[in-house]
């Protein structure tokens with residue numbers, strides 16, 4: 001069933017686990033995430049990046065909402081990295097109630113103002129807001145933030161950011177990056193613990209592809225409740241297609257099934273990682 005992100009994160013908190021939030025681009029992605037969650041009998045978040053929306057547009061959202069409605073587990077549909085109030089309004093008109101207004105490209109004050117502006121509209125519609133404090137480096141869907149432009153979350157700004165913007169969840173930058181980690185991921189756990197000390201709202205880790213079991217469990221211990229995964233799911237999809245080509249499979253349904261199975265494998269393994277199974 002379609003569920004609010006807040007309910008899903010409350011459930012995670014009550015179970016001392018974290019939730020996987022998976023970026024999708026098409027029907028195979030939606031199917032893989034929901035089937036993985038149903039198999040593991042766990043709530044899940046489906047995310048769409050503006051790039052997937054540009055391609056899939058309104059039908060992609062309608063399909064995700066309907067698939068969530070039909071699911072046997074709670075599923076929320078979340079719009080990731082929203083860069084304007086227009087997109088928030090469009091999403092609301094299409095039935096979405098969970099958003100990440102991303103003001104991380106701005107300086108602190110402008111980030112607060114942008115997030116506040118979007119949060120007002122989202123909250124007026126009883127929606128859920130994730131904000132980001134700091135700036136993540138790395139690449140996602142054609143947008144690259146160079147290392148030198150990245151900014152770690154300042155724990156001293158967290159209380160002010162959370163109360164000024166009224167966000168329900170906070171995406172943190174503690175050494176995590178979008179896309180492939182070019183060297184062994186090294187997260188600043190001390191910083192994460194300090195952030196946890198100053199706010200009680202759920203903390204979110206973007207760039208969760210490529211993190212080891214040890215890092216994930218320490219992150220959960222330090223207060224992360226939502227992990228965003230895109231790269232590993234995309235890689236699984238592409239692997240499915242290249243295996244189909246290598247095996248000379250020309251039947252399209254078999255190709256799509258192979259891709260879905262590969263992505264579902266990632267979803268199931270992440271759910272188990274996030275719930276210490």
Ligand code: 13P
Pocket residue numbers: 023080140177178179180205206207208209228229230231232
């Ligand atoms: P990865 O692509 O690194 O998994 O990050 C996904 C993400 O943070 C989506 O917002």
